[in-house]
Amino acid sequence: MFKLIKCCLLLCAMQWQTSFAQPQFTLLPSPFKNIDTLATNDWWNRAPNEIINLKVNRDSVVAFGLYTVHANVLKLSAQLYPLYPNESRTIKLALYQDGKWKVAQRQNANELGWSALFRIENWDHSKDTKYRITHGERAYFEGTIRKNPDYKNEIVMAALSCNSNRDRGLRENYVRNINYQDPDLIFFAGDQSYDHTEHTAAWLKFGLQFRETFRNRPCITIPDDHDIGQGNLWGENGKLSTAKGGSDGGYTYHPEYVKMVERCQTAHLPDPYDPTPIEQGIGVYYTNLTLGGIDFAIVEDRKFKSGPEGKIPQQGPRPDHIRNPEYDPNSIDLEGLSLLGERQLIFLKDWGSKNLESIKVVLSQTGFCGGAHIHGSLDNRLHADLDSNGWPQSGRNKALRLIKSANAVHIAGDQHLATVIQHGINDFRDGPWAFIVPAIVNDYYSRWWWPEDEQAGVNPNKSTSLSWTGDYLDGFGNKISMMAYVNPESPSKGGGYGLIRFNKNQKNVTFECWPRNSDVTTGKASQFEGWPITITLD
Incomplete structure (x- = not known):
């Protein structure tokens, strides 16, 4: 039984490495190769750095979002940690409406900078709206898009x-x-x-x-x-x-x-x-x-x-x-x-x-x-x-x-x-x-x-x-x-x-x-x- 469990753990580890550590990465143009090295190419092979730990748990890869609303257009930028080669690049924006979360848009993260932009026209700026940026099944960042404060002096x-x-x-x-x-x-x-x-x-x-x-x-x-x-x-x-x-x-x-x-x-x-x-x-x-x-x-x-x-x-x-x-x-x-x-x-x-x-x-x-x-x-x-x-x-x-x-x-x-x-x-x-x-x-x-x-x-x-x-x-x-x-x-x-x-x-x-x-x-x-x-x- 012990040998069977050990074999199963070894197989899981090999699959994890196959999913995340295989060198199927986007090669950047050569003039770019000496900048942003911590988050590009085989970033996961880089040594720990003093700025931030980029190798976060996969339920934490959505770092934050930034938004503005102008002329009834919502623009919201999602910022992710670097993704492994075989991870989906798809990011979802969900809005809390009628008592439940509804996916409003899907966008792909750009591998240079790991951000994605959502844009929604005809935005109703008369009320607060909760938003959620998600990646995969577990990673998310939530916040509120405030209503226009034009009623305030x-x-x-x-x-x-x-x-x-x-x-x-x-x-x-x-x-x-x-x-x-x-x-x-x-x-x-x-x-x-x-x-x-x-x-x-x-x-x-x-x-x-x-x-x-x-x-x-x-x-x-x-x-x-x-x-x-x-x-x-x-x-x-x-x-x-x-x-x-x-x-x-x-x-x-x-x-x-x-x-x-x-x-x-x-x-x-x-x-x-x-x-x-x-x-x-x-x-x-x-x-x-x-x-x-x-x-x-x-x-x-x-x-x-x-x-x-x-x-x-x-x-x-x-x-x-x-x-x-x-x-x-x-x-x-x-x-x-x-x-x-x-x-x-x-x-x-x-x-x-x-x-x-x-x-x-x-x-x-x-x-x-x-x-x-x-x-x-x-x-x-x-x-x-x-x-x-x-x-x-x-x-x-x-x-x-x-x-x-x-x-x-x-x-x-x-x-x-x-x-x-x-x-x-x-x-x-x-x-x-x-x-x-x-x-x-x-x-x-x-x-x-x-x-x-x-x-x-x-x-x-x-x-x-x-x-x-x-x-x-x-x-x-x-x-x-x-x-x-x-x-x-x-x-x-x-x-x-x-x-x-x-x-x-x-x-x-x-x-x-x-x-x-x-x-x-x-x-x-x-x-x-x-x-x-x-x-x-x-």
């Missing part, structure tokens, strides 16, 4: 950015606080991944950290430079970058990798305004989302931006760093340089001319000025950083005029330095307001707002004890009015998140900024010094 959005891999732990504080504050929408402004060549594993890690914040509410995620494997990105319409650091403009990695990242992070967003691909067949996702009477424009502020190398006089040890405070800012604001690109300028103009009764918000990766003086460490003072969207100045001003014309506010991340700034275009304070939210984890690359003369600007913000507020020129000569900032000496090293409240009746917007280590459930938590800030729209 105040619409609330949580905004986060820069999920550094210096801390790979869970994000319990964020999940607890955000779910307690219960925003209607959550926005991740970029750098969800800092593991440049292993996006799938890092994206799965991000999902495990934050999925309880977007399981039951719509979510906007947009990739930034680290997500697509670069320290900085000047996309320059999708060309191939060949310079170290990408400062010549374009993308460093294989276009299929870039497309995979954007597919995983943005496929669930509303359809692009103009889906025409850019160079190398890389797609676009700039679009708008209306929710609860608020109209959000989602902008790609890196994809069309010109790279500095070879185009402007180099003013420091790197093509993108200017250290000489005596340089002429006009010498780098040259004809032909682009920031948002003509396509997105057309989009913003069109978007700004519609839904005039709505509060309007522009969402993008980074700020439209040089809002920091010190980068990385206290001994690294830069006069101007061309990675910021303060350059090129003419492109910056074109974007700000359209944002102002739409009577919109701007929300972004990237800088690891929370700020509230009112932009100036021709004069101080004639432009739109912007809130750059803090980094989720600020242990990677801190920045400081620290004027070299340590003087307050003209017309300082007298409602805060912060030393350096008021009107300033940034390193590009742009006019900015600093209202509040969070240097790394602040609580939680400046790490935290933003909460934005849109009051439709009063036509005002309140910016809140919460430290990472706060506990809002106690009723005793405090925001960073200088917040909250409420501004009234024209």
Whole structure:
């Protein structure tokens, strides 16, 4: 009997290996072979990695889902762990209707990135609907597609950015606080991944950290430079970058990798305004989302931006760093340089001319000025950083005029330095307001707002004890009015998140900024010094 049981166990093991471990995998193009190796080809033969365990039990292969609803169209992206060769690629979306689960759609997971997209038109957004993403008989992820909160006077959005891999732990504080504050929408402004060549594993890690914040509410995620494997990105319409650091403009990695990242992070967003691909067949996702009477424009502020190398006089040890405070800012604001690109300028103009009764918000990766003086460490003072969207100045001003014309506010991340700034275009304070939210984890690359003369600007913000507020020129000569900032000496090293409240009746917007280590459930938590800030729209 013992021998019979042993033989049966051996046979089962052999069958398991035949089902899951046989080398019948999709071979990727050779330029792709050194990126995303943990989740492609014979991924199951890879050694354990520090990012995440990819070899999960088969009842756990559905990791999470992301969704938006816009213009009566539901788009929901399902994210899976890597599948073994003989496992089905079919993913189902079921909806709970009339007291039972009904399969609404079936889609196949893409083996590059392991995501699948569901799209349902004529969606009834007047009621909450439970959804379930399933694979096989046992694996599933459940959540709720919320009804449109257009009946509410105040619409609330949580905004986060820069999920550094210096801390790979869970994000319990964020999940607890955000779910307690219960925003209607959550926005991740970029750098969800800092593991440049292993996006799938890092994206799965991000999902495990934050999925309880977007399981039951719509979510906007947009990739930034680290997500697509670069320290900085000047996309320059999708060309191939060949310079170290990408400062010549374009993308460093294989276009299929870039497309995979954007597919995983943005496929669930509303359809692009103009889906025409850019160079190398890389797609676009700039679009708008209306929710609860608020109209959000989602902008790609890196994809069309010109790279500095070879185009402007180099003013420091790197093509993108200017250290000489005596340089002429006009010498780098040259004809032909682009920031948002003509396509997105057309989009913003069109978007700004519609839904005039709505509060309007522009969402993008980074700020439209040089809002920091010190980068990385206290001994690294830069006069101007061309990675910021303060350059090129003419492109910056074109974007700000359209944002102002739409009577919109701007929300972004990237800088690891929370700020509230009112932009100036021709004069101080004639432009739109912007809130750059803090980094989720600020242990990677801190920045400081620290004027070299340590003087307050003209017309300082007298409602805060912060030393350096008021009107300033940034390193590009742009006019900015600093209202509040969070240097790394602040609580939680400046790490935290933003909460934005849109009051439709009063036509005002309140910016809140919460430290990472706060506990809002106690009723005793405090925001960073200088917040909250409420501004009234024209």
